[in-house]
Amino acid sequence: MNNIAFVDTEIQEGTGRILDIGSIRTGGAVYHSSSVADFIHFLQGARYICGHNLIHHDLKYIHDAVQAAGISGNVCLDTLYWSPLLFPMRPYHALLKDDKLQTEELNNPLNDAIKARELFMDEVEAFRKLSPAMQHIYYFLLNRQKEFSAFFDYLEYQPEGSAPETLIRECFAARICEHADLGRMVTEHPVELAYALAMINTRSRI
Template sequence: MSSVMLAATRSATICRADFPAWLTGEKKMAVERWSDGNEVGKRLAAHRLTALLSLDLEGSKNIGAIGAVRTDRSTAFTWRGESGGLRAALAALDEFADGATCLVGHNIIEHDLELLSRHAPDLKMLDLPAIDTLYLSPLAYPENPYHHLVKQYQEPALARVQINDPLLDAELTLELLADVADELKSMDGGLLLAWHALLSTGVTGHAFDHFFQLIRDSVVTPLVEDSIPAITERLAERGCPNQAARIAREALSHPLALTYLLAWLPAAGGNSIIPPYVEKRFEPSALATRLRDAHCGDRRCPWCSERLDAGKALKRWFGFPAFRDHPKSRDGESLQRSIVERHLARSHVLGILPTGTGKSLCYQLPALMRYEATGSLTVVISPLVALMADQVAAMRRERIACATTINGLISMPERAEALAQIRL
């Protein structure tokens, strides 16, 4: 009863015939698709993406359930694990895939294809190229920090404990692919050229090359070397032009990291981070640091002389015209400025200042500059609970909303809100 009710929350157009066999108790592997499937197929066909097979497997080491759907058929494939039935199910899935041009999935390259190869390496469908929406979603939606598949059929408050529906997940992946294709189609041609070259180089043997050929209306696969001017231009728009040229020349050394750096840059400086799974796999933040948070050494550089200058950042963030004159460092400079600049140079520093001489700014300003440049998180550990709360409140009065505080005196809802801010 509860399973039926949960599935029914997805859409008013779903009926019992649309549920996978394992929810309804039926044993068949082919079921009717949900009613708006043809509409998704039409949207994809508008981009000349036809005869796609969207696949979702449940399980990490063993396959517990399978859902698959095609854009050129009115039926779908579904199977829930039964003792001894996997071999027959995979054979039927392989038959269902006959005639498909491409496989589609959300994390299909790292998960679903790996599972299929482990359990049935002789499947003909494994010869098909794949489009992985987990690779494409951050390109289309860089402002989103997380790119898990949004499962509308689950109640948000209970999503972690509800059963995944592989058939509906396969359908949702097709919807996501259609959304991504629509979004990318409207984007800057130079950026699409760069992504086409970089993804085709970084992920070989799959359908990203064909996908971008369709999106770009081009039958030519660009070489990374030919896309360097476009890459350099887009990096220089949002970072140091000297570092941009160096990073672009090294594109073949880190094609995927550069792909996601280019995707994230339009959202940089705002309330957005590089998606954690992208960072874990490809580490684009290392390139972001070079581009936006490492001085190139050229005093005439428009980015470094403006964005990486501590005095100008002080004026930009807090409105102060200069650092405090006293106390002074050993070389006669403002000690406050010296500490900030040592922080920015990533040097270890011990600062000892009297009360009332601006100690807090010595960590606040570098933290804000790093956040603006790369979305970096700075953790300040202090025994002064009330002072930390007052500092956060003061920054918010100045419309600086990227700081929060956590301590043992706040309520659980306040703690949850603070942790949510940190994750973003």
């Protein structure tokens, strides 16, 4: 596994003040403190930062620290958005309840960071078990979306092949309406289309 810092935060409601930060590195080093300066030092050398709802929650409060540690905003891995794509039959992964990480302790960012690491590893394994067709479809639909792009970068996944509309029609023949305007969906609603295809694909794996 590439050098990842898995992160979770506890933020004071209303003020946005950081109350606690928990993080675990790929090699097992852990951080649990409210000191942003120490957190910056802990992050240095990480290639990626990963969390559950990282991009639209935690990153709002630790963005400056992440940048100060030399980590690009383009390498943020977020387990929240991949979970319903890769585990559509649950509907949530076993570590999740109502899209929140299941933890043994309340308000423990370190424990949540550890759970995020487990979830991420399961997501990587689940993606690798997908058929090549579904992997390609997800890439073509999602690789330019900030919630998904770093995942493909982490996997070094950049396939060549058919345009997404053609590939979707080939793979989902008789399972989606032949008159559906896939071209418009691919262009205007790629994320929504990816989630819809994940659900359709649960009954009959490609």
